[in-house]
Amino acid sequence: MNQTIMQVVPVTFTYPVHFTEHLFEPQQALLRDTLAGPGPSGDHAPRVLCVVDDGVLAAFPELAAQIQTYFAAQPGLRLVAPPLGVPGGERCKSDPDVVGRIHEAINAHGIDRHAYVIAVGGGAVLDMVGYAAATAHRGVRLVRVPTTVLSQNDSAVGVKNSVNAFGKKNWLGTFAPPHAVLNDRAFLTTLEDRDWLGGLSEALKVALLKDTAFFDWLEANAAALAARDREAMDHAVYRCAELHLQHISGSGDPFERGSSRPLDFGHWAAHKLESLSGYRLRHGEAVAVGIALDCTYAALNGLLPEAAWRRILNVLRTLGLAVYVPELGTGTQDASDPRSVLSGLNEFREHLGGRLTIPLLTGIGQPVEVHEMDHDLLRRAITVLEDLQAQASSPSVLHLHSQGVL
Amino acid sequence: MNQTIMQVVPVTFTYPVHFTEHLFEPQQALLRDTLAGPGPSGDHAPRVLCVVDDGVLAAFPELAAQIQTYFAAQPGLRLVAPPLGVPGGERCKSDPDVVGRIHEAINAHGIDRHAYVIAVGGGAVLDMVGYAAATAHRGVRLVRVPTTVLSQNDSAVGVKNSVNAFGKKNWLGTFAPPHAVLNDRAFLTTLEDRDWLGGLSEALKVALLKDTAFFDWLEANAAALAARDREAMDHAVYRCAELHLQHISGSGDPFERGSSRPLDFGHWAAHKLESLSGYRLRHGEAVAVGIALDCTYAALNGLLPEAAWRRILNVLRTLGLAVYVPELGTGTQDASDPRSVLSGLNEFREHLGGRLTIPLLTGIGQPVEVHEMDHDLLRRAITVLEDLQAQASSPSVLHLHSQGVL
Numbered sequence: 001m002n003q004t005i006m007q008v009v010p011v012t013f014t015y016p017v018h019f020t021e022h023l024f025e026p027q028q029a030l031l032r033d034t035l036a037g038p039g040p041s042g043d044h045a046p047r048v049l050c051v052v053d054d055g056v057l058a059a060f061p062e063l064a065a066q067i068q069t070y071f072a073a074q075p076g077l078r079l080v081a082p083p084l085g086v087p088g089g090e091r092c093k094s095d096p097d098v099v100g101r102i103h104e105a106i107n108a109h110g111i112d113r114h115a116y117v118i119a120v121g122g123g124a125v126l127d128m129v130g131y132a133a134a135t136a137h138r139g140v141r142l143v144r145v146p147t148t149v150l151s152q153n154d155s156a157v158g159v160k161n162s163v164n165a166f167g168k169k170n171w172l173g174t175f176a177p178p179h180a181v182l183n184d185r186a187f188l189t190t191l192e193d194r195d196w197l198g199g200l201s202e203a204l205k206v207a208l209l210k211d212t213a214f215f216d217w218l219e220a221n222a223a224a225l226a227a228r229d230r231e232a233m234d235h236a237v238y239r240c241a242e243l244h245l246q247h248i249s250g251s252g253d254p255f256e257r258g259s260s261r262p263l264d265f266g267h268w269a270a271h272k273l274e275s276l277s278g279y280r281l282r283h284g285e286a287v288a289v290g291i292a293l294d295c296t297y298a299a300l301n302g303l304l305p306e307a308a309w310r311r312i313l314n315v316l317r318t319l320g321l322a323v324y325v326p327e328l329g330t331g332t333q334d335a336s337d338p339r340s341v342l343s344g345l346n347e348f349r350e351h352l353g354g355r356l357t358i359p360l361l362t363g364i365g366q367p368v369e370v371h372e373m374d375h376d377l378l379r380r381a382i383t384v385l386e387d388l389q390a391q392a393s394s395p396s397v398l399h400l401h402s403q404g405v406l
Numbered sequence: 407m408n409q410t411i412m413q414v415v416p417v418t419f420t421y422p423v424h425f426t427e428h429l430f431e432p433q434q435a436l437l438r439d440t441l442a443g444p445g446p447s448g449d450h451a452p453r454v455l456c457v458v459d460d461g462v463l464a465a466f467p468e469l470a471a472q473i474q475t476y477f478a479a480q481p482g483l484r485l486v487a488p489p490l491g492v493p494g495g496e497r498c499k500s501d502p503d504v505v506g507r508i509h510e511a512i513n514a515h516g517i518d519r520h521a522y523v524i525a526v527g528g529g530a531v532l533d534m535v536g537y538a539a540a541t542a543h544r545g546v547r548l549v550r551v552p553t554t555v556l557s558q559n560d561s562a563v564g565v566k567n568s569v570n571a572f573g574k575k576n577w578l579g580t581f582a583p584p585h586a587v588l589n590d591r592a593f594l595t596t597l598e599d600r601d602w603l604g605g606l607s608e609a610l611k612v613a614l615l616k617d618t619a620f621f622d623w624l625e626a627n628a629a630a631l632a633a634r635d636r637e638a639m640d641h642a643v644y645r646c647a648e649l650h651l652q653h654i655s656g657s658g659d660p661f662e663r664g665s666s667r668p669l670d671f672g673h674w675a676a677h678k679l680e681s682l683s684g685y686r687l688r689h690g691e692a693v694a695v696g697i698a699l700d701c702t703y704a705a706l707n708g709l710l711p712e713a714a715w716r717r718i719l720n721v722l723r724t725l726g727l728a729v730y731v732p733e734l735g736t737g738t739q740d741a742s743d744p745r746s747v748l749s750g751l752n753e754f755r756e757h758l759g760g761r762l763t764i765p766l767l768t769g770i771g772q773p774v775e776v777h778e779m780d781h782d783l784l785r786r787a788i789t790v791l792e793d794l795q796a797q798a799s800s801p802s803v804l805h806l807h808s809q810g811v812l
Binding site for chain 1: 407408409410411412413414415416417418419420421422423424425426427436509510513516518519520521540541542543544545546563565566568571572574576577578579580581582583640644647648651654655660661662663756757758759760
């Protein structure tokens with residue numbers, strides 16, 4: 001006899017994303033309150049393991065001591081060890097020993113599902129610590145303290161974690177919502193310009209996909225952002241994070257079971273360029289190039305009106321973001337050559353699975369999905385971008401027609 | 407300025423659990439239909455990687471060829487390689503190289519989120535392959551084909567996977583619902599008696615917690631089950647799986663964020679006994695002892711009426727399940743001695759986190775939670791069980807009073 005039971009498991013994940021400043025100063029209640037609850041409490045003060053990006057420890061030499069002082073004043077919490085430093089940047093995701101060290105610390109200090117791992121750092125460190133935390137005991141509580149523009153407005157507010165394997169970015173990972181995200185804007189002040197600016201490419205991306213008013217605001221404030229105006233950055237980070245969070249909660253596919261990944265605009269090229277550059281190129285910088293490429297492709301293709309294309313490229317250039325890098329030009333005669341950015345199309349399809357699905361724009365705030373891209377047109381788009389970058393053109397002369405390609 | 411966004415992510419997981427027979431016979435449409443959909447399909451025939459427990463391959467020497475023949479007849483599916491054999495039993499979960507081999511195969515054969523890994527085997531193999539599948543690309547589709555009573559009625563129908571680390575059972579793992587579960591009763595026919603019977607301890611457990619009618623049925627059919635009556639086993643597996651599935655979907659805590667784990671009746675001792683025995687004792691056998699221990703403790707404590715205790719112990723003995731093993735008796739004078747089963751109480755608390763929470767019974771179908779257990783009373787319960795086992799008493803003389811302990 002054949003029988004079937006259809007199992008339905010509804011789950012709702014809830015977590016706060018706070019925007020604040022000086023999280024570890026003694027009088028700050030936010031961190032203490034975040035760790036106190038909600039949720040059932042154990043018999044003992046919850047244990048806390050703190051993992052910090054070495055780059056952050058170098059930029060803020062007092063931070064480790066400040067964290068220890070903060071917890072020493074909280075009788076209801078138990079910092080199990082001095083903050084554990086880990087190498088920052090994409091390379092920490094490619095070294096399995098680093099995940100192993102986090103697991104060892106979680107085990108040695110008795111961190112359980114009701115205890116906390118606090119991860120302080122850039123997106124790569126948060127991805128890596130997040131993976132370690134999500135797999136230990138099937139998930140210990142993770143509090144993310146992102147310290148870069150890119151992680152505060154994008155990667156750290158979401159539900160993913162990952163490390164690299166088989167030479168492939170994010171090959172290993174899980175979907176695991178954090179316990180809380182604490183965005184401390186004070187960490188942004190010491191960023192290098194390239195990281196301050198690079199993170200804005202995700203803000204531009206989400207504005208282009210979802211919010212024309214936010215694009216207008218970015219266009220109007222691009223010069224201020226490039227000049228490191230902190231209030232402008234506060235708004236850019238908040239609105240970008242908010243749009244990402246709305247997308248995740250409202251998409252109907254937060255764990256990406258489908259083929260479509262609407263937020264990955266410009267990302268097929270970006271992932272490939274990062275890898276081709278040996279991660280010299282940072283994610284935000286690569287995304288800027290990816291946006292420029294896909295917008296130029298769409299304009300050449302007639303999908304995107306040239307006026308909109310010009311506005312988008314102007315914003316990228318006003319923000320000081322490169323729209324062309326040498327990795328774009330290598331090996332493009334053969335789309336199956338792994339040194340060619342074009343091979344990123346198939347790698348992008350493979351990672352998500354199913355049919356190739358690429359978001360493009362028909363206008364600002366008007367995404368559309370396509371399932372193939374013309375390689376010749378992509379090569380022409382790359383040439384346009386190379387010329388643009390070489391000319392250091394003033395934004396006003398960004399005309400596809402003036403490039404002689406339309 | 408401080409701001410907070412409260413993120414809410416609703417997710418609903420859906421998967422079928424089928425009960426069938428002869429899954430890989432050429433005319434069987436179930437497997438083909440399971441892999442065809444639902445879900446967006448790629449441009450190509452979905453890829454399928456099949457991983458099979460070595461023990462199953464030994465018991466069914468034709469299986470590997472049968473699987474290849476089945477897929478050869480399906481133009482819409484692409485078996486990427488001959489079935490990959492992996493060692494079975496708990497030890498496969500303790501060897502990180504085995505997970506690594508699954509990851510390598512997933513990578514080498516281009517298994518993506520829209521492709522399938524089929525895992526055929528006992529609970530340990532399904533746990534281990536499930537962990538590999540859940541972490542590759544943040545989760546490729548897993549079809550579980552459990553081949554033991556215990557996995558068909560319990561572990562394989564749920565949402566967990568795991569491997570062992572740091573010498574601790576299930577230290578690494580994730581919550582990841584499968585794509586489908588295919589329970590093929592033909593696999594049960596070649597099981598050793600100890601595996602046929604051991605799996606029934608989970609059925610007894612869930613009946614004791616949730617369904618007095620199912621307990622009555624088990625009591626009436628214990629002799630038939632012990633005599634390997636296949637129809638009785640079909641019902642026992644189906645009803646046990648159904649009760650587990652209902653618990654997971656209706657508990658409100660499918661991913662176990664709270665301290666309470668109501669289904670883990672008898673499991674604090676079971677986990678420890680498995681480990682103390684070096685996994686000579688199988689999970690179902692250990693659960694039988696754990697149930698006997700916690701019921702005897704509750705009876706000595708006055709929580710559980712003696713008549714109910716007698717019925718439960720009678721069922722265990724009619725099923726031929728041991729209620730005492732030598733590992734119960736070692737080191738019990740010191741509850742912190744890791745060789746003592748009593749140290750399992752704290753390990754159980756640590757794994758789940760928070761406060762110690764143990765389900766006990768006040769009657770059949772009447773669970774209650776307690777937050778501490780008296781070590782002296784546990785030692786007395788162990789003595790009762792040791793005497794019972796040594797006497798090979800007929801069930802009718804299972805009296806606590808006759809043991810002189812009440």
